[in-house]
Amino acid sequence: ETGVTQTPRHLVMGMTNKKSLKCEQHLGHNAMYWYKQSAKKPLELMFVYSLEERVENNSVPSRFSPECPNSSHLFLHLHTLQPEDSALYLCASSRQGARRNEQYFGPGTRLTVT
Amino acid sequence: DAKTTQPPSMDCAEGRAANLPCNHSTISGNEYVYWYRQIHSQGPQYIIHGLKNNETNEMASLIITEDRKSSTLILPHATLRDTAVYYCIVSGNQGGKLIFGQGTELSVKP
DSSP states (O other): OOSEEEEOSEEEEOTTOEEEEEEEEOSOOSEEEEEEEOTTSOOEEEEEEETTEEEEEOSOOTTEEEEEEETTEEEEEEESOOGGGOEEEEEEEEOTTSSOOOOEEOOOEEEEEO | OOSOBOOSEEEEETTSOEEEEEEOTTOOTTEEEEEEEEOTTSOOEEEEEESSSOEEOSSOEEEEOTTSSEEEEEETTOOGGGOEEEEEEEEETTTOOOOOOOOEEEEEEO
16 A cells, blocks of 8 residues: 555546546655556556646647646546556655655556557 | 666575666766655565665665766565565755656565
8 A cells, every 4th residue: 555546446437438446545645646557558547647737748639638626636537538548647756855855656547558 | 857777677596695786877966866665466565775885774785886887786585575666766855856767566486
């Protein structure tokens, strides 16, 4: 248990569906991240939020839309996805500005697009 | 691209020390060395990090060479539960951005 929870843990969706992934951190951190991990590939950073503002967007397609309503919650809204978007989506949080800046990861959401 | 080089896989006998090497020859003066691991189908787990001095915590030891161009993560008494992919990452401590490479797949065998 890392203090970062993600729901749902597994999601199967069709290409025309709209769904959302949710992340919540209970660590008092001020930065949150979305990563994507496809099969046999390294983790790819998608989005970074610091103090609830998006500070990084790594050329992610617009069919992925992040939302950070407060420092404890992060969402990833999904619409009209492609089969190649099937992957493990990981959320992480950290305390930026602190001497120790390690990131704590949630368990991930395993997404399958059919 | 990741700024570190790690062997793709290693084996270790249960109860023995696992020594995982990492090369980071282009590390800059303000970058730290971080180690994470990822057990199959779980989120990565922070292990340890350091700047230039050797570090030790309850999970592992980190040995950084004097020129900072390489480091070694040491798991002193590996167990089967230490089987995972281990990632060595260099990052500025304030930036929070981690770039993951392929890591080293450590298999601890009985």
